[in-house]
Amino acid sequence: MPIHFKALPTEPVRALQRGGPDAYGYMPELKVSDGDGVPCRHCLKNIAAGQGYLVLAYRPFPKLQPYAETGPIFLHAEECERATEDEALPEILESPDYIVRGYDRGDRIVYGSGGVIPTGTIAERTETLFGRGDIAYVHVRSARNNCYQCRIDRA
Missing domain, CATH: 3.30.1740 (first zn-finger domain of poly(adp-ribose) polymerase-1)
Incomplete structure (x- = not known):
């Protein structure tokens, strides 16, 4: 997917x-x-x-x-171009791991969907989450500080 x-x-x-x-x-x-x-x-x-x-x-x-x-x-601080939406791992995801967590259509956390995931397997984990019927989108967050990094949607 x-x-x-x-x-x-x-x-x-x-x-x-x-x-x-x-x-x-x-x-x-x-x-x-x-x-x-x-x-x-x-x-x-x-x-x-x-x-x-x-x-x-x-x-x-x-x-x-x-x-x-x-x-x-x-x-x-100065205007920059928005990153294109694609399946390539963004440059900013350079830590060894991140929190990957699913949200439903009501923008609520889907319990049991979150975990600290090695960076190289974020796409694989996201595809698994999207295989569930209750996940509308996924957030990638810092595993150390919980800071929002980016969102992942189905293409």
Whole structure:
């Protein structure tokens, strides 16, 4: 089953890059990358040393509800191109493992779907989850800090 890794949509990212408030109503913090582990969730590439980036609270769900986790993410401070949706593992997924967790059509965690998965088997695990009838999409999150990385949908 083909899958697509999906970056954050461009419209809300541009609003943040232009000074709009984050999920908590605060202005994103501006930092300068040291080039070590600063993954942009829009282009799905690491932010190079010396480049500006934003730190902000992000909620990858359409509305507030008990399972709508909000957490910190990074974005390029300057506009970047959104990553194409395809089945290739995004550049930012360079840790040895990640949390891979399924959500239903109501944007609720599907219990029993989550686990810490070796990076090289994320696609295989996602295809297994999509074989179930109750998984609408999958999140990839940091295994160490639970930070949102990207979404995976059926192609």
